[in-house]
Amino acid sequence: MIAGSAPLLRVHELSKTFPGLKALDEVSLDVHAGEVVAVLGHNGSGKSTLVKILAGVHQADAGGSVQVRNAEGRLTAWSAAREELHFIHQDLGLADILSTVENLGLGKPARGRGFAPVHTAAERRHAQQLIARFGVRFDVTAPVGGLSPAQRAIVAIARAMDGWTRQDNVLVLDEPTTALHGDEVRILFDAVRRVAASGAGVVFISHRLDEVLSLADRAVVLRDGRVVADETTSRLDHDAMVKLIAGREVADVDLTGGSGGPPVLTVSGISGEEIQDFSLTLHAGEIVGVGGLQGSGREQLSAMLFGARHRRGGRVEVAGRELASGDTSAAIGSGVAYVPADRRRGGAIMDLTVRENLTLPSLRPLRRRLGRIDRRAELAETRTWMRVVDLRPPAPELPLKLLSGGNQQKVVMAKWLRLEPRVLLLDEPTQGVDVGAKAAIHELVVAAKNSGTAVLVCSSDTKELVSLCDRVLVFKDGRVISEVARAQLTEARLVRDELGLDANLKTDNTE
Ligand SMILES: Nc1ncnc2c1ncn2[C@@H]1O[C@H](COP(=O)(O)OP(=O)(O)OP(=O)(O)O)[C@@H](O)[C@H]1O
Ligand SMILES: [Mg+2]
Missing domain, CATH: 3.40.50.300 (P-loop containing nucleotide triphosphate hydrolases)
Structure with missing residues (x-):
């Protein structure tokens, strides 16, 4: 200065x-x-x-x-x-x-379907140089x-x-x-x-x-x-x-209670995109974490289990019923809830109100005999959930797009938790959420666990995995390379495993 x-x-x-x-x-x-x-x-x-x-x-x-x-x-x-x-x-x-080249303000957009975008080799090279400063390379014309x-x-x-x-x-x-x-x-x-x-x-x-x-x-x-x-x-x-x-101190979640319910989600030998031969048994009342670097397969897992991404081979069963690949409505029907990382793309509808987003996945409990929705019950329930996640401002009729980013995430979490799912698949559940709301969301996840929900948390935030999970699976190159039990769970251990520094030491007791 x-x-x-x-x-x-x-x-x-x-x-x-x-x-x-x-x-x-x-x-x-x-x-x-x-x-x-x-x-x-x-x-x-x-x-x-x-x-x-x-x-x-x-x-x-x-x-x-x-x-x-x-x-x-x-x-x-x-x-x-x-x-x-x-x-x-x-x-x-x-x-x-638009492509990377066009988003960088280089070249001109394609002039209609079937036309190739107009950019020169020099523009493509310039775009490559700009992203290369960040140590990455990818197709700048896609x-x-x-x-x-x-x-x-x-x-x-x-x-x-x-x-x-x-x-x-x-x-x-x-x-x-x-x-x-x-x-x-x-x-x-x-x-x-x-x-x-x-x-x-x-x-x-x-x-x-x-x-x-x-x-x-x-x-x-x-x-x-x-x-x-x-x-x-x-x-x-x-x-x-x-x-x-x-405006106050925020305590870490208290992860008490056992994790020994019956198996709810059984996955054996599925593959797809980066993921190879993945198996898991997730029990009722258990929180299993999934860690791994970007590109390790971690970001694809929950969508694949839900059916939103295609998979090959193996089986996915929820409470004994097999779920076909790509069938998200069967997954929802079996009690599976999925909160994607990118709320704009999959978790929420920006033009609908907070109330509509909250009650969207299942209006059934709110339908009266003649098929009309009980508006009063809907509003009362919306208010309860707004309080639970501390939504700011607590305005049920505000379109979601007018809420701040973190408050949008809270609505998406509430909308799925409200359904008391049998299996809860979470991808980056507290991305963009402030420290107070993060603690509130963690408490909700632990409450879901304690009421018997089987929870899978995929997260790039190692601190979140350590504070929330009963055990953590670490992905590297599409495979689970280690499983860390709660007693061994530290951030240092997870980071080491994610980087593949310790692939052989599955039962490391030194910390
Ligand atoms: N166009 C708008 N019309 C009405 N209210 C709005 C509009 N844009 C933002 N707000 C409100 O203004 C307040 C501040 O929002 P802002 O997006 O600045 O929060 P933020 O600090 O960036 O939060 P976050 O950490 O969640 O991103 C919020 O209550 C939000 O709902
Ligand atoms: Mg913001």
């Missing part, structure tokens, strides 16, 4: 009112050259709203101001210097049907809708970092790491540190507090749209941040 110089970005007493809700309330913050500023806060505290105002998506209320430092080193109105701010939005903002979450994130990041006008531009990242695994996070952080070291300012939003401590110089904490802390990170630790964000 250059002492005495004007900040690159100055937000002064910024407010934003949505109908019936003050999302931001006189927020002020500065970002200096070379500085990484984390913006933290619970789901719905206003972080993305702030980003959207900076990006010109929303207009702020009258009264506050946003200023950006110009080439002469003086602060100027935001509207005169918009091109100096660069963004990676929470939903990445990519066009799924539609980005078919890429993995990590690859999509990298396209968004590469795009934001491409249009730099000066070294001291400002880069704003809204939860860029939710879809990324350890190695990819490191690549991203190296890139962010490089741009900060060359004089840029960075605004970084994340719910992963360890990441914040390792990357950010300063943390600004929002609670209900107000700044409640603005601190150098060296003066904060994990627990202090939790308290600032949640």
